[in-house]
Amino acid sequence: MFAPLPRALVHAARRRASWTTPAHSRARGGPSDGARAATGARRAANVSRALRLSIEDAPWAAREIVHADAFDGVVVPDLRRRDAEHGAGDRDRWRARDGTTRTTSTSASGGTTEAVARAIALVAMGGTNPSILCVSGDGGAIDSSAEVLGRLREARARGTLPRETTLLAAANPMLGATEAERVMRKRESGADGIITQPALLLGRFERWWEACERLGAFDGLGESARESGAAKGLILGVAPIRDVRGLELWFKLTDVDGDADADARALRDEYAANAASMSPERFDDWTFERFELATTHAASLDHVAGVHVMPITPGGYAHAARLARDVLPMFRR
Secondary structure: OEOOOOHHHHHHHHHOOOOOOOHHHHHOOOOOHHHHHHHHHHHHHHOOOOOEEEEEOOOOOOHHHHOOOOOOEEEEOOOHHHHHHHOOOOHHHHOOOOOEEEEEEHHHHOOHHHHHHHHHHHHOOOOOOOEEEEEOOOOOOOOHHHHHHHHHHHHHHHOOOOOOOEEEEEEOHHHOHHHHHHHHHHHHHOOOEEEEEEOOOHHHHHHHHHHHHHHOOOOOHHHHHOOOOOOOEEEEEEOOOOOHHHHHHHHHHOOOOOOOOHHHHHHHHHHHHHHHHOOHHHHHHHHHHHHHHHHHHHHHOOOEEEEEEOOOOHHHHHHHHHHHHHOHHHHEO
């Protein structure tokens, strides 16, 4: 279990540049120094609780990274396409590991009925404190995962699904306030917790966050997370992005138009300018610093029970390994 986030790390994060806001956006104006200080004091007070840290599995994820003691759990995407190409043996390495969250996708399954059956079969693979992340997936109906959550909640009540199973929903803060309404529907459908996509752009994230709080989408999540060691509560995603190409990939994955959105363009320009002006080693340190600050910021917010690292590229997993080696030990008791 994680100890409270070190105050020195929080103070260092506040002394540095914003983790999501490009320099030119900061220059346009923002919160006053007094507002920043108040926000910083609130965050410092809010980190005095234990946090859960998980990491995304991927075909190229080095086992020494995803098995590292720094991570409490792993989220395994729907791997049937990879299973068909490489066999199921790699997936089965998670059969007995505690803290494994398995994903069921309506688009990958071909519909809600198959997604429900898939989820029940995945939980039957074994492990204590099982958890299922319900997603619509690429091309899936936008609220199909809410229907899956509702049916899995019914299956859990009947005993078809083990009663200790945690039901999780995904959220994309980059969609802003409209996504808050979907988070609320998923909570009402039975989600015990929420795992988000990474917050790439601060303005969009803040609009999503404020709308969620206004609707009550976060209500009770903190209490739920403290009930057990399961992956409950609000878990914010963070992404180690090491170059412009990786940033553009994340824009695509989170439905951000990198050409139309001024903040997205500015962030992409900042990555490109630093890549051109810095040595490769310094640029690598700069991208890692952004990743570290995003992790620190996510961990310091109200309601948050954990942080989910989403590397998605081999280089991203190298940054995840560096975080586990150089930063996360400070979280341990």
